[in-house]
Amino acid sequence: MVKLICSECGRRFSPKEKIFQCICDGVLEVAEKKVSFPVNKIRKRKNSIWRYREAIPVESDKNVVSLGEGLTPLLPLKYTDLEILAKLDFLFPTGSFKDRGSSVMISHLKDLGVKKIMDDSSGNAGASISAYAAKAGMSCEIFCPSYASGGKLTQILYYGAKLNRVPGMREDTEKAILKRTKEAYYASHNWNPYFIEGTKTLAFEIAEQLGWSSPDNIICPCGNGGIYLGLFTGFRELIEKGVVSSMPRLLGVQSSVCPPIYNAYREKIDFVKPFKQISRTIAEGVCLAKPVRGQLILKAMKESKGSFEVVKDDEVIRGLRFLALQGVFVEPTSAIVIPAIEKFYQNRMIGKKEKTVVVLSGSGLKTTDVLASSRFLSLEYQRAS
Ligand SMILES: [Zn+2]
Structure with a gap:
């Protein structure tokens, strides 16, 4: 059975827990996975990251959120x-490559029944998570540094996410979101394993x-x-x-x-x-x-x-x-x-x-x-x- 393990103190958690870090503030890793690579089957599958389904620890096939991402040249x-x-x-x-992570993380959150998420990003992850949240029907709020590229911010808004621009450096954006983690699930591309x-x-x-x-x-x-x-x-x-x-x-x-x-x-x-x-x-x-x-x-x-x-x-x-x-x-x-x-x-x-x-x-x-x-x-x- 898959477990989340803290890389700092070794505490173990069920993957069903809606947490983004350990109670000791340590970063979590997905452990005790049963992965396999049936290469003959993989060869015949669609050009998507989900061709490696047996190695991706998302429980239910019906909750897979995909936009056809993967197998780039x-x-x-x-x-x-x-x-x-x-x-x-x-x-x-x-x-951006972030779609690899977003597709799997949002699918896992759908497994958990999460409806409302937020993340902080310099732009690419925010745009990617907004797109997959839109596809999954989740409500999404993104915190970006105010200097982030206009193209990325435009994407976030078109995908229907709420955008908060935070003055200062990248770390100020994380500080701003950490004050709000009780309001929605913190679907952090940096923290979420x-x-x-x-x-x-x-x-x-x-x-x-x-x-x-x-x-x-x-x-x-x-x-x-x-x-x-x-x-x-x-x-x-x-x-x-x-x-x-x-x-x-x-x-x-x-x-x-x-x-x-x-x-x-x-x-x-x-x-x-x-x-x-x-x-x-x-x-x-x-x-x-x-x-x-x-x-x-x-x-x-x-x-x-x-x-x-x-x-x-x-x-x-x-x-x-x-x-x-x-x-x-x-x-x-x-x-x-x-x-x-x-x-x-x-x-x-x-x-x-x-x-x-x-x-x-x-x-x-x-x-x-x-x-x-x-x-x-x-x-x-x-x-x-
Ligand atoms: Zn810990």
């Missing part, structure tokens, strides 16, 4: 003289697309570690079931404006010190001053023999341009992985002959307002007139 790209594979995880119903149960399907897809094998390395953006821990959880399950034989090196990338996990990695400590963010970055989706799963991310890094890198905004824009010139238009938070390829290569974390996947997590169409005011585009406009 794995596109070969050449970066300098390195061959890489880009996982196009921005090709989701709401334009079912969100990771959805993002782990990214690992299943990469493995299936590589003929049920693991790549050598995966480079991904890392704020609160949704993708990073999803990959770790997913590959660990595939290894335990003997479907693949190795854990890829998990290489996370943070913005130089807010790099608490990178700092812990550099200082060789096993906990993440809260970071005091004083300025903004165009990579808004990876700015978490105090990632709630910080310790778990560092543990996953150690077990996967992974590493972290940090990049600046001008490098992000160059990465974004590199992708766009190959026909791939992503948001800055996603483009953060491109300049990191070179850094990991120089640090000998990735080798020329190795198989490296980069995760492109969010669509550029969400951030056209931010990109339109970038220095690059103003120079291009001047040239055109």
Whole structure:
């Protein structure tokens, strides 16, 4: 029987309890799952994350909330003289990988009979949860930092959610929602362990697309570690079931404006010190001053023999341009992985002959307002007139 286990004190809870964290404030994990991968059956199923149904701990099939999300392309790209594979995880119903987590978390909440939810987000998760709440017929309220991209806020409003814009940095948004958790279920994409149960399907897809094998390395953006821990959880399950034989090196990338996990990695400590963010970055989706799963991310890094890198905004824009010139238009938070390829290569974390996947997590169409005011585009406009 599936249990929720606190990663801090080890307390156990039934998955039917409507809680988002342990009574000790620790973060919960879904444990004692019975997962399996019937690969012959999976091959014949629809292109959706739900093709891995036996590995997703949602109780009832009738409560599955799906918008047809999943099995995004794995596109070969050449970066300098390195061959890489880009996982196009921005090709989701709401334009970001968050739909993996939202589909599973909202389905679980439907299992529990939850009718009213709220979440805080820098934009993408808010838009995604609003869409799946709309599909599920749940009422939804989203708290966003007031600086979040207009495209994401517009999405949230069109999906019918109530929007609260909170002044200040990303952490102020979380503080604002924590005062209101008695009014509706706090369906936090950062705290709720079912969100990771959805993002782990990214690992299943990469493995299936590589003929049920693991790549050598995966480079991904890392704020609160949704993708990073999803990959770790997913590959660990595939290894335990003997479907693949190795854990890829998990290489996370943070913005130089807010790099608490990178700092812990550099200082060789096993906990993440809260970071005091004083300025903004165009990579808004990876700015978490105090990632709630910080310790778990560092543990996953150690077990996967992974590493972290940090990049600046001008490098992000160059990465974004590199992708766009190959026909791939992503948001800055996603483009953060491109300049990191070179850094990991120089640090000998990735080798020329190795198989490296980069995760492109969010669509550029969400951030056209931010990109339109970038220095690059103003120079291009001047040239055109
Ligand atoms: Zn606890």
